[in-house]
Amino acid sequence: MTENIVKYPPRGRTRAVKRFLGQFLRDRGAQVGLVCLVFFLIVAAMPNMLVGPLQTAINATGDFLAPPSGQHLLGTDEVGRDVLNLIVHGARISLTIALLATVISLVVGSTVGMASGYFGGWVDTWLMRITDFFFVMPSFVLALIITPVVLEVMGRSGYILGFRLSLFVIITVIGMTSWSFVARIVRSQTLSIKERTFIDRARVVGSSNLSIMVRHILPNLVPQIAANGALVVAGAIYIETSLSFLGLGDPLQPSWGTLLSLAQRAGAASAGAWWYLGAPGVCALMVSLSFVLIGNALDDTFNPRRRAIP
Amino acid sequence: MAGQASRNFMSRRLGLALIRAIVTLLIVATLNFILFRVIPGDPANMLLAGARSSVTAEQIEAQRQNWGLDRPLFPDQVVDYLWASLHGDLGYSFKFRGRQVADLIFERLPATIALVGLAQIIAILGGVMLGLYAGWRRGGAIDNIATVSSLALYSTPAFWLAMLLIVTFSTVSGWLPGYGAYSPSASIASVDRLLDYLKHLALPVAAVALGLIGQYVVVARAAMSEVVTEDYMVTARAKGLTHRQMLMHHACRNAMLPVVTLITLNLGYVVAGAITVEAVFAWPGIGGLTVEALNARDYPVLQGIFLLLGASIVAANLLADLAYGILDPRVR
Amino acid sequence: DDRIVRVGGVAAPDSMNPFATWGAFWPLVFSYDFLVGVDAQRHQDRMGFAKSWSVADDNVTWTFKIWPGMKWSDGKPATARDAAFTYNYLRGSIGKPDELNVGWNNTSGLENVTSITAPDDETLEIVTKMPTRWPIDNYIMMVPEHIWKDVSYADARGTFQNKPPLVGTGPMIVAEFLQGQFVRLTPNQYFRAGQPPSAGMIFHLFNTADPIAQGLKSGDLDYGMYLTAAQWADLSKDATIVVGQNRVEQRNYLAFNTASEKGAGSTKALQDPAFRDAIGYAIDQNAIVDRALRGHADPGVGLVMPVATDYYSDLSDIKRHFNLEEAARRLDTAGYRDTNGDGIREDKEGKSFQLELVTGTMANLIEIPTAVVQLIAGWLGQIGIPVSVTQLDSGALNSRTAPPAYGGGGWDLLVAGTWLSPSAHDVLGLGNSADRQNNRAYWKNDEFDALLSKVDRTADLGKSQELVEQAVRLIYTEAPYIILCYPFVLDAHRKDCFVGWGTQDILSMWSYFPLDRLKSI
Amino acid sequence: MRDSSDILRLENLQVHFPIQGGLFDRMLGRPCGAVRAVDGLDLNVGRGEIVALVGESGSGKSTVGRVITKLSQPTGGRLLFEGRDMTSQRSSSALRSYRHHVQMIFQDAYQALNPRHTTFDIVAEPLRSLRLVDNDAQLSERVSEALAAAGLNPPGDFFARFPHELSGGQRQRVVIAGALAVKPELIVADEPVSMLDVSIRAQILQVLVDLRDRHNMALLFITHDLPLAWLIADRIAVLYLGKLVEIGSADDITFKPRHPYTVALLNATPQIGGAARPGVPALQGEVPSAARLPNGCRFHPRCPLAFDRCKVEEPPAIEVGPHHMSACWLAER
Amino acid sequence: MTNSFPDKEPLLRVDGLSVDYGLKGDPLRAIDGVSFELRTGEAVALVGESGSGKTTTAMAIAGLLSPNARVSGGQVHYRGQRLPIDDDAAMRPHRWSETSVVFQGAMNALNPVHRITKQIAEPCILKLGMTRGEATARAIELLELVGIPADRGVAYPHELSGGMRQRVMIAMALACRPSIIVGDEPTTALDVITQAQILKLLRDLRSQLNLALILITHDLSVVAESCDRVMIMYSGRVVEDGTVAEIFAEPKHPYTKLLIASIPNPANGKKMIRPIPGDPPNLVNRPSGCAFHPRCPSTMSVCTTEVPRLGRFGHGRVACHLHPPLQENMVTVHA
Ligand SMILES: Nc1ncnc2c1ncn2[C@@H]1O[C@H](COP(=O)(O)OP(=O)(O)OP(=O)(O)O)[C@@H](O)[C@H]1O
Ligand SMILES: Nc1ncnc2c1ncn2[C@@H]1O[C@H](COP(=O)(O)OP(=O)(O)OP(=O)(O)O)[C@@H](O)[C@H]1O
Ligand SMILES: [Mg+2]
């Protein structure tokens, strides 16, 4: 029996994980979202294999703003580059920004929100005033301040993992400006969770504050955090565009956001070049929608109230 | 007796919330001011951006003095700024020479308020009603349609939605004007002009409203589907109320609590809520001003806009607190 | 019934005070006259405040005849005294803390003036310290003395708004200005050639050209400018619309950061004329025009744009022809070889380098397509010079490329544009070491500066042309700038409302033309 | 009293919850009212003793429990554990060692379990956080032991279950198992059985009494059910509006109550087949607010036997028998 | 169906009522063939283990089952008329004016955002067609009846103590002068003094207004004090039914016996109470035969195979093989 017992806890955990995954993967929304996301990740991982090297004005072959055809499935842009080629090559940057910025904002937002809600008192007061400030401050102002500092510190044209340094500035800026919303939501949720009796119990049985936050509060916040993550993703892809023009973008490596703004500046809307406007937009929409769907499914799966109670 | 207590209680709430709001606003204003001063780039350079001939050091100094840049940032400049702001004096614009920042902002404010305000009203009416109904009939056809489409709208950025709307309703079909706030050809006569204005308002309002509707549907639906499981709804059913009466008298008010929070938080953005949408539609609101000021690094104007934005968000938070207190007698 | 001319443009006028604004040139030029102005020198029928002018043999005494009986738009007489006032108002501010040097009406050039007087109502006399063409090449807007005489200098460059309705002598008077939205102008009933036949003009201000193309198609606009190539192509298919392209003074250039101390670029090579010259062979101006601007530009050659007909020269004898091998060979010769065989060239100290190219479009300029940058980066890459590109909005570009003394510098290459008047002084402005606003290469050459100051002291056109030619050749071989192209302003107007547009220069870039003669159909 | 030495001693314990005053009051530093949830409580619990704390809803029972387990900070008075003053002990190491000795069973078993944790994790949590075990094998052993002690057999069957997979009684026992796993010297059990049917109730009480019998563990049993208190406890303490009104052996309190409030409580207890006890008239009036306590004896507004002295002078605890005190002027006679 | 009062049709007659939870997959039969009658003015207690189906029975009678529940058998007759308990709209006229419910948690059962007077007045307006003024007056009258001063009528639920909320709920249940009040554990969370007040009130009202009461509780002493009859439920079935006096004095069913034995009573001497051994039955997979047989001290072989019938025994009914029904016209328990 003792041997049996020893094996129980890991098995219990595996069972929990399995059950969670089973339930999660059965969700129609989660399926659609995952398939969509995996598709884009594959696209982002091997653009050259899919559509060949990135086209620039030098090796562009198409006509100016040609509508979709057999040769250019998604038409061409104003310098004759194949839009499909640009989209596929833009996926890497857009996805990197969206994912990393989301992670940053979720980590910062959850930490601040949780600390603020859990400790209360002056910790709460000050953290929330800071949050309010970031809530009000638009991302580009922050970018104006951070950019030169970071560029000064890190040098102007270094590369990390094949990404320009300025990309990380963008990610940092987006992360820093979008966490405040997450923090507010997490805090309000934490306030109600910390009043639950099981937190008191955890304290009485000697758990430290950190362990209470990580093991008791955080799991109960997962739905909120997941749902908000999806929103940050949607925002990040577009905020990147506006930040690009503060000197953070690389016109040689267009992201989806940059493509959209190029399309806008080329007058695609009034010249009726719907493919040029539509393609990057639909891609961005699909990525953020898949995050929303996954977030929703996480919410459904994690929410005990939505689980059938025997 | 109970009334007396609750009145005391409300005034205490109000007082606390007010103090918090004022403190937040002060901090926001101060940091705002300091941040714009520490941004690299000499403001004197901005001031003399247009200078053609060589500029003497004396002239630069004169400009610095003129704009109060020669004095210590803290506390002198900050205090002056806060004191002036308190009197509604936000200083002069770098770019729009001779124009007071406050003037510039208030000139643009009506257009933005018309746009975002109308969009909010439409989104609130449409989104909240749709969301409440979807939550009430959770799992039904309307719920499914509303949920899926609101999720899609939720994740569609306003900027792109705006361009899509222009291409569809303006460029291709020509049904509605896609840009600006009035058609150049409209006569000055008032009725025509109003009609024309409304026509121009249609697409931008749609772009902002559609994005918001998604948000409201999601929140209202969640709130409602929680309320219908509450025990007091069973009480209402036990009392023999019709579905309509249950929905109107019991469910809606309770479900509105989180929705009201969202509404008031969003109200804070009425002032500067639609920068990208305004830019796409060439709507002459605060958004356009922000973009222009940003391009010219017109810090006084940017500062003014953020102060206004900060004030309205703080005010909206205050309102949210109070509205919550009125709607929900339980809150502490 | 007469209709209002509806014009749309990508413009952002900021203030109606010509002493304080650069961005409001567009509506102001309809309301105020230059004394002569460049347009009047090129087109006999587009006169300014002066009806005629002459210069004495000493080349320093200029006499201008003002239109007799001319009136300001408020009915008060407009005389030589007003012109003298305008100049002397500016001149009086020189050296003061509030010197009027931040707007269209600025003190530049006035330091060479001895006196400006109005012996009578119709005569203006300008005496310069030395011979100079400044009296006819300046573009100071003539303002009425009775409005401005009480405005202090501090106010004139600061808080004085000059609220509409303006008082000017142009054909269309700004009657209403809603910042960021529109400027409404009414015909000047006292205009010297008679009240313009149209019922006025409304000038719509936009951030992008989309609404303009849209408005032209739907019939909401009569005229639009600053269209994109895509829109222009689209509109040219429309039977009711006439499209046009105008040569203007804009030059798009590639500048090298030639500063050697504070604000210098990442490599010393940038300070080496041989290096810059070699790069000049790696730039294909024709390809830039064809691919990036879709033909809506002239290929760049020298400092002078074709529209400055007095000074333009195609420099055919010294012109660099696109040839990557030639560029590579010249780089090799100049000492920038790829010594370690990694495909990237090293500088003279043997360090490999990468150049940072900054680019962006300044306010009030024709946009520089990013394809230009892609092409340049591509070519330089092919000759072993890697380039990273940073795209900036106009504010960031402005502060990044400001003189090192103002915190700028630190970049290597700059692709940007400039739009100055076609006067000799302005044409050479890019190389003027004293011109902090325009000399973005931070280039300083004593010989060039000497030539420029001679140009400034020359009133004779022929001599001036000779000096300009010398200076242009000098700067071409020294190559602090590679001129990429001279882009066109693309515009279009509808056929169905007004006649009198003219054939070329549908809307003059330097004067009120043709707003004084548009007639509704 | 099985052991003469007290394991826990509360001296003049006070817990006041401030009522936040208005803006101006605060700016002027004017003091505002307070809910006096616990107001000068003296209580001691001996080793291996079961003390029942009874009183009506809102009398401060749970608050006392929270102070003892250091979930709430008292406003005044002292909390002594094994003679050491724990009142303002905040250092985390001292608190951790205190948790070794004092555990709590929470009132609401549905709330006290994290819905996302398995039974094993819940019971193992104190063992892990108090570092009572060295390895996984030992951990499993201690968890099984605790579950078995709480009557969940065989323990292995419950390890992987989430709270929602347990019945109400099982949940309550998981909470108890968590407290037992620590092998504390004192357990504060806050109404552990009020919401359960008699059968499950009996099961749980049996476990607690067994523990006392076997491990000499002390128990502070919080309830509002007097018969139950009598059944399980050695002594009963009766709380009224944050203050002890009577304390004595279980039999003394049940059969020889000396305070009118205790009498009222006993009278109100429904009896199977028995009618209300005669003698003392029923209580009148509402329970006064803990924020605005009456002068004198806090029970006088409802007391059927109140006389003038009660309205002005607060009675002290008066010894009425061996280890039997009553805070009533009537007891003086 | 036996009828102990053949002269009169009972107020409420429940025949073989069964309710399943969970419409998909394995249904959970929460109550299985529950039958009983309720006369005008009678108070019946429903007693049983947690999860034995007491609340389900009450909710089924009131037609308030949760959406995932299904009435899988049986009928409910009210004054001889069949009640459409699974048709929400058809039940509407019956609700509150005939049967009202005091829900288990009064805090949750009151709408937190409306004043209590309004909530009490609401059914008066809708059901009795009163004007707002009349209804408010009636609400205040009812509040005073349950001992809440009229001036507290403007309070919101959260401003009241637990006992007051319970009384508001009771006042609300009385609003339309119903014939039946179903009280689902109305006193569990209360201290004895408040509990005694409420029980007294219910007793008084019963005699004054002649209303019938179904009282669900764990507390047998409460049953003893305020009810006429007790029904003991086990695993979704009624196992014993009789007068209070009878059942407490002489319980027949082994479960009842054990239940009563576990009540502490100082009068009985200080004996540690005994829990009923074994675990509650699994409702999805009920034990064969008598559901109680795995825990029963006197199991016989027949108990494991055959479901005992609820038959008449003495003045009450019992479903146990130890007490075979005395008469032939007994109730057949739904299989
Ligand atoms: N956080 C708090 N803030 C203000 N008052 C409080 C707080 N916690 C408890 N109280 C008040 O303190 C008093 C005692 O509460 P406590 O929970 O200790 O009562 P109790 O005896 O446990 O009652 P019950 O039997 O209902 O559990 C009550 O009047 C309660 O309203
Ligand atoms: N909505 C539901 N869905 C599924 N099962 C349910 C539902 N409601 C109750 N049950 C199950 O039906 C059975 C009977 O429940 P019911 O609420 O009637 O019990 P009860 O006798 O009132 O118990 P308690 O004394 O705990 O209130 C229980 O096993 C319960 O788990
Ligand atoms: Mg308690």
Ligand SMILES: [Mg+2]
């Ligand atoms: Mg129940």
